[in-house]
Amino acid sequence: MAAREMRSPWILHFDTGSCNGCDIEIWSLLTPKYDVERFGMINKGNPKHADVLLVTGPVTKKCADRLRVLYDQMPEPKLVIACGDCASTGAPFVGCYNTCGGVDNVVPVDVYIPGCAARPEALIDGVVAALEKWKQKKGIQEVKV
Amino acid sequence: MNASQVVFAYLALGLQAAAALLLITGGDILAAFLVSGAGSFVMVLGALSVRSPYSHLGAQRELVQMMATEPVLLLVVLSIGYAGGSFLGSEVGELLFATLPLAALALVPAFLIRLEKSPYDVATAHSEVVSGPYVEYSGRALGITKLAHWFELAVLFGILLLLFNQPDPIADAAVKIAVALVVVFAAALIDNSTARSTRWSLLRSALAFGLGAAGINLLLVYMSTAGVI
Numbered sequence: 001m002a003a004r005e006m007r008s009p010w011i012l013h014f015d016t017g018s019c020n021g022c023d024i025e026i027w028s029l030l031t032p033k034y035d036v037e038r039f040g041m042i043n044k045g046n047p048k049h050a051d052v053l054l055v056t057g058p059v060t061k062k063c064a065d066r067l068r069v070l071y072d073q074m075p076e077p078k079l080v081i082a083c084g085d086c087a088s089t090g091a092p093f094v095g096c097y098n099t100c101g102g103v104d105n106v107v108p109v110d111v112y113i114p115g116c117a118a119r120p121e122a123l124i125d126g127v128v129a130a131l132e133k134w135k136q137k138k139g140i141q142e143v144k145v
Numbered sequence: 146m147n148a149s150q151v152v153f154a155y156l157a158l159g160l161q162a163a164a165a166l167l168l169i170t171g172g173d174i175l176a177a178f179l180v181s182g183a184g185s186f187v188m189v190l191g192a193l194s195v196r197s198p199y200s201h202l203g204a205q206r207e208l209v210q211m212m213a214t215e216p217v218l219l220l221v222v223l224s225i226g227y228a229g230g231s232f233l234g235s236e237v238g239e240l241l242f243a244t245l246p247l248a249a250l251a252l253v254p255a256f257l258i259r260l261e262k263s264p265y266d267v268a269t270a271h272s273e274v275v276s277g278p279y280v281e282y283s284g285r286a287l288g289i290t291k292l293a294h295w296f297e298l299a300v301l302f303g304i305l306l307l308l309f310n311q312p313d314p315i316a317d318a319a320v321k322i323a324v325a326l327v328v329v330f331a332a333a334l335i336d337n338s339t340a341r342s343t344r345w346s347l348l349r350s351a352l353a354f355g356l357g358a359a360g361i362n363l364l365l366v367y368m369s370t371a372g373v374i
Contacts, residue, residue: 048282
């Protein structure tokens with residue numbers, strides 16, 4: 001059962017004040033060119049159904065509470081992926097009065113994906129890397145035959 | 146999600162699985178239809194047992210969908226019983242499709258509704274009410290509701306495929322697999338070529354089409370048995 005869950009990581013995407021560059025790359029994952037549904041990744045609009053939270057943007061102070069609420073509503077074990085430079089480090093808005101300076105200042109992050117904007121290939125790699133981490137969280141042991 | 150919602154999810158699974166089992170083992174089609182309907186109603190109760198307005202909206206829409214599908218399904222099951230000579234799945238006659246072609250056609254809206262396809266995906270409407278009655282479920286309980294939904298679909302497919310019984314077992318399996326594939330393909334085609342309808346136009350069109358087609362077919366069968374035509 002747990003191993004099967006690995007094949008269907010449902011995704012929730014939240015934009016916390018991004019320029020939309022990373023968001024467009026995330027949406028391109030759903031197009032026939034990248035087609036992430038072949039990995040079982042389905043974009044859901046509901047945090048209660050999602051396993052992976054893809055966050056873009058440096059997290060504006062207005063968005064911080066909303067991000068925390070979405071994070072709290074997701075069932076365990078959950079993964080958070082910071083997509084792009086803004087979400088990973090807050091750059092180029094570091095020290096700006098209206099941002100929190102990255103996702104990890106608000107909720108714990110499992111995987112950081114660099115790039116401005118993050119490339120779709122990097123996003124797929126990031127989710128696959130996150131799934132490895134998920135395996136550890138769920139305590140799934142690889143069975144070698 | 147609360148404890149009562151989880152209980153409703155398990156209850157829905159039990160009822161739908163029992164209905165599917167009844168059909169698969171050649172039991173009473175009418176009983177399978179009613180038990181499956183009870184399962185759908187339990188899902189509505191589950192959606193109403195939480196405080197989320199989205200869940201309530203989904204539950205109300207699910208009730209509208211049930212109003213559109215259940216009378217048509219009942220009429221089709223009654224037609225199968227009348228034309229096939231028995232309500233027992235194992236005793237229903239062969240090649241019923243030749244007698245009841247319109248009854249099979251009447252199930253098209255029911256399939257679109259149960260497969261959650263446009264124009265009749267009003268309850269789970271993605272990007273509108275997210276997932277309707279399922280909105281508050283999460284984790285294992287969500288999986289249970291999905292499983293219940295698959296059993297519900299199995300009952301619907303079971304009723305349709307009874308119309309395509311063949312004398313030869315190999316031909317029977319081949320024809321039924323082909324029909325199931327055609328239904329799934331047609332649903333995908335309709336889904337991609339139509340926009341979502343409103344709930345009242347769903348009720349009007351699905352009910353009028355379904356009851357009309359199944360009713361006319363039943364009338365024709367009755368008239369031909371009575372020797373009028």
